Amino acid sequence: MKLRLRFLFGMMLIMPVLAFSQNQNCVDFETLTLGTNYGNGINAQGEVIFTQSDIPVSVEYFEWTGGGGMFGTANVMDGTSVFGTMNSMWTNNINLGFDFTGIGYVPNRVSFDYADFGGNENISVNGEPIFAGELDMAPMPPGISMVITNMGTYMKATLYGPVTKLIVGGQEFQLDNICAMLVEDTGPCVEFETLPMGQEYGNGFNLQGEVILTENGIDVSVEYFDWLGGGGTFGNCQVIDGTSYFNTGQAMWTSNINLKFDFTNYTYTVNWVSFDFYDGGGEENFSLNGQPNFVGEIEDWMLPPQFTLGITDMGTYKHCVISGNAVITSFQFGGQEYAIDNICAGYVDDPGDCVDFEYLAMGATFGDGFDPMGSMIFEENDIPVFVEWFEWVGGGGTFGNCHVIDGDPTYGTGQAMWTSNINLRFEVPTYPASTWITFDYSDFGGNENIGVNGHPLFVGEISAAVLPAGFAMSITNMGAYNQATIQYSDGIITELVIGGQEFTIDNICPSRNVGVDDLYDENKKVSLGQNFPNPFSSHTVIPFGVTETTDITLIVYDQLGREVAVLADAAFGPGDYELNWDASTVTKGIYFYQLRTGTDTQTRKMLVE
Incomplete structure (x- = not known):
């Protein structure tokens, strides 16, 4: 990814x-x-x-x-x-x-x-x-x-x-x-661990809008609560033992009050927010970026179009993610009998050429009951993605659903998309022109659909797919998943349609047939390439290119943001470089390597197996 x-x-x-x-x-x-x-x-x-x-x-x-x-x-x-x-x-x-x-x-x-x-x-x-x-x-x-x-x-x-x-x-x-x-407190979240157990806030303790806590640069204030049907009140919230709900430390119980989390003083620009909640009854309020409160259940909340909402049932509580390709400056929510914890914020920036679903909220669902057939559900790296009708073997078909899942068990990284009787259509940009496209998939049953450049769909097993003249497809077994490559010898690829009945996909990447020199952006002083091999067990190579002399640091981080290794901290002249990283002493898992100059930061992900 x-x-x-x-x-x-x-x-x-x-x-x-x-x-x-x-x-x-x-x-x-x-x-x-x-x-x-x-x-x-x-x-x-x-x-x-x-x-x-x-x-x-x-x-x-x-x-x-x-x-x-x-x-x-x-x-x-x-x-x-x-x-x-x-x-x-x-x-x-x-x-x-x-x-x-x-x-x-x-x-x-x-x-x-x-x-x-x-x-x-x-x-x-x-x-x-x-x-x-x-x-x-x-x-x-x-x-x-x-x-x-x-x-x-x-x-x-x-x-x-x-x-x-x-x-x-x-x-x-x-x-x-x-x-x-x-x-x-060492993390990027508000988790209420530094507050006194049992401490109350709100009516009788604070003014509306008063900041009661600043944690990790996130200001938290107490706000008015709106009721369904009109009116409202300024209630209370209290620090409680969160063990029975969230299995960790302390949490906040809200009773007819909202908490507002202000990210304007946060260290980083924010475009995703996650939080845990337990709903004991009554209604809730939700507001993003200062918009009027939505009053009701979170499952019914319609977010602004540039954001998606994902909810995962964790047993005793639910985990929610709000993610998008626009800035989040504030998030306000609360309830009538409502416990909250672990309000986390961060920034996801995808500079690559692929659709890898990382911008979407975990659990976000699309298709029947959510989107009209043929509608665009999101866009990533200038590639619009649409939901489409699925055809069955022998005739007929349906318009099913797809939802964002954890891709780690199958693909080893980030998020992926599960399709159930639905197709996704990817419109490939014509500039720069793409003569081939790759995608990762895993087939758990049923049949698949695949189509290119508006041609009729092939319906059946993807491994037996017959594509129109000029198109060739090869499939490589990657272990837990397969990687398909489609190449068009007579022109450029403008569209890919793919889906299945029990079918996951990830990393849809259109690419040109280019030389090494084209791997780097001519308009940037530096460009960071993907490490190889990846995944790897002990050693890997990290490539980067430099167009003019500049000071560069290249640092490896673990998933908690802790520095693992400094691979470069010096001035580099124009040219292509490769740095070796020995990962034999670190634990298995996902790591990030980040290249920094005085004006640019680029980060990529790698997997140690």
Whole structure:
């Protein structure tokens, strides 16, 4: 597939990567001996009693509500019945101090599990005065918030914000699993991982249009929600545990409110957006580029003509992709009982000569019920693509459907098109003239149609196809798929019609019979060619051409956008060049190589098998 990705991170059009990293250090008391006692008569106040995971743990004075206090005792006890794990610590009028300054980072999230069997508790964060009372009433210092979650047999308290020290204890108070974490956002998505669990936004908290979060350069604001039939409201949204819906981290629950994602300050131009959602009921709002809200179900939303919409059922949630050949500046959506997560944005730029369906949204469907027969459904690289009637063996036919699928299992790269009793017609540009055309296909059953330059269709098995005089077709078995090449010796190819009953196609590439010198664009200083061989297992060659002396860098990236290798960083004079890349030490998968000058960036995709 000839695809330039100016900005792409992991499984872009299938499922977003969990885009945050996490360091974690925990104290779980498992290194201590069951029944060991600490505190009054055994240790001095402030004494460190043990260190686990680089976190020193000390015993501290306990303060009572109303004044006074004492230095009581703590002992290691079995925590199985309460926490489901071995050792825990029982505190009786004593506090434990946890010092996180030696773990090598400043945690921005600290959690601990506890069970309160009576009396009051103490808590202090970052050296602030001790609060004495019930934990759920404790105030936090500026920049810190605490969320307490009922876990059934115990409670989990989570502190959000930079925490260097924690003191906590009680009168009849059991404690376990004190964990310090550094949660960092490293991806191109908004996933709400850095927000406090349980935090609310919207009515009573924010003004309409107020930005509540900026993540990866994407501003997120809270907006008015429109109702079906007229009217609307400004409701609320809340950070929730997204595990049961999306299997990862945190998510946002929206209740009669919209979230607007503004890409104008984003690092890259955006022409695709993906997101995950769970619809619990009611209606939703959707708006692209500031257009009026669509109110209803997303499956009924009619996007602007330059964009396509694809929805994939992931089981407990749905994954949606909006993609097109125009810029997306903002995307606004929300619902009445609606959870959202992993809002990702990027830019797909295809400079090649092929139709490879990469501009389309995964799952986008065309044909019967979606498009009139003979209508153009999209255009890629100046090649308009139309949906057409399908003919059956023995006569008759139908106008079926086609939809965008993941092409990786079959073709090893990106997206492909599944056809079910429908033909696709590709109008081939006459300049530059094409005397041959190639396409990849895989036949899973039934018969196929194929036609060229307006001639009657051949109906049957494509391997037995008879084309008009002057046309010759050869088929090469590529393993999981076949590659067909059609050559016209008496003129140029202006049209290809192809489809099937259970038939996938990809990489429809018209080409001229040209020499090596013609591979490069004369109007550019540099042109990047496709690597060969591709796919490959260990070594490959990357060609590029230079028309005038210029500084060039050529870098290999993985699917997460991480730099893998720098193959060139120097000035190159006019000529054709080939760079070798040794991929024997990298894992199998898709990689991207990018050539940059001061004024141009070109990217291509390759597959390591």
